[in-house]
Amino acid sequence: MPGASAIAMPVTAPRLFRVIDTGLRPGRAQIAFDQAMIDAHKAGEIPDSIRFLRFPPTALIGRHQALSHEVRVGHCNASGIGIARRVTGGGAIYFDEGQLGWSLVFHRGTLSIASLADLAREICEAAAAGLRRLGVDARYRPRNDIEVDGRKVSGTGGFFDGDTLFYQGTVLVDLDPARMLAALNVPDAKLAKRALDSAAQRVVTLKELLGSAPDVGTVKSALLEGFAAQLGIEPVEGDISAREEALAAACFDEEIGTDAFVASIDDPGASSDVRTASCTGAGGTIAAWVRLEGPRLSRLREVLFTGDFFVTPPRVVYDLESALRGVATSDLRPAVERFFSEADVGLLSAAPADFAQAIEAAVAAGIAPPSR
Secondary structure (H helix, E strand, C coil): CCCCCCCCCCCCCCEEEEEEEEEECCHHHHHHHHHHHHHHHHCCCCCCEEEEEECCCEEEECCCCCHHHHECHHHHHHHCCEEEECCCCCCCEEECCCEEEEEEEEECCCCCCCCHHHHHHHHHHHHHHHHHCCCCCCEEECCCEEEECCEEEEEEEEEEECCEEEEEEEEECCCCHHHHHHHECCCHHHHHHCCCCCHHHHECCHHHHHCCCCCHHHHHHHHHHHHHHHHCEEEEECCCCHHHHHHHHHHHHHHHCCHHHHCCCCCCCCCCCCEEEEEEECCEEEEEEEEEECCCCCEEEEEEEEECCCEECCHHHHHHHHHHCCCEHHHHHHHHHHHHHHCCCEECCCCHHHHHHHHHHHHHHCCCCCCC
16 A cells, blocks of 8 residues: 555575585595584584585495495405495495585474475485586486486485484596496496496586586585575585584594494395395385294394485384394284384385385295305
């Protein structure tokens, strides 16, 4: 109405995210810092944060993967390539100075998005928007990749721990595919599934797309712009805290830096009475390794799940394995369904039925062949 004063609309201030860079550190030290940030954020000791990181040559396996099935351990040891186990799920990757890592640690209420799948989509869309600022047509591809013309330029993954979300990704700035293939065991089936002759055809680098590799600072700035615009946050340069460094050192010494942690899942088929099978779906590959007991081998003695799937929090997998001990083979699927109906679990595309299918197939498969 003429003469009426305008009604002021509330303006939501951007949510501040501290930005830090842990630089180039050995693989296990970087993973220990991942856990330190999660622990510090859960305790309210650090704010919502974005972190950048780089690695010397390192083979990184997912939290639930079998080491010797994914990595050419002998080659890595002989060639000075580090081996580390992530705190997140997903598949094995080769990382060196030619890639840039990024991660976000924040409260699950910060972006007002409840599910892991929705958060993964939003964060990947933001990272893709940032990469497009460099002049490449980067697009999010479910479940957790960023691609250019069907080739992966960034892989991502994450999980909730309580109310804290940890989500990370990589950007392939430059990469020698021969070094990657020499370090990792890439299953023939995985290549055939995509009609590829080699794993190198599955990935693409910014150097290949742009003609020359952009400097790390340029890539970082582009990603921050994408996060800011798409997520409605305000990145602010900050400092690494002494508390984070202390927690990272403790995590390294007590668990993540140890050979025992890296090899905590190594060769599950080594025992002669192990049965195995796998299920591959939209959520990744889930392999079940089973030992049976009883006069008719009609109960589960032990079960181990491995694969490149994402489950949040990661310890849920160990809880499921424990819950299935002693279960009758005839009750496998109902037992799996009961577990997931009662547990506080987040699944990124994988479903309870995928775990049930893998374990049922393992029980039916008979004794596993000798492992590699």
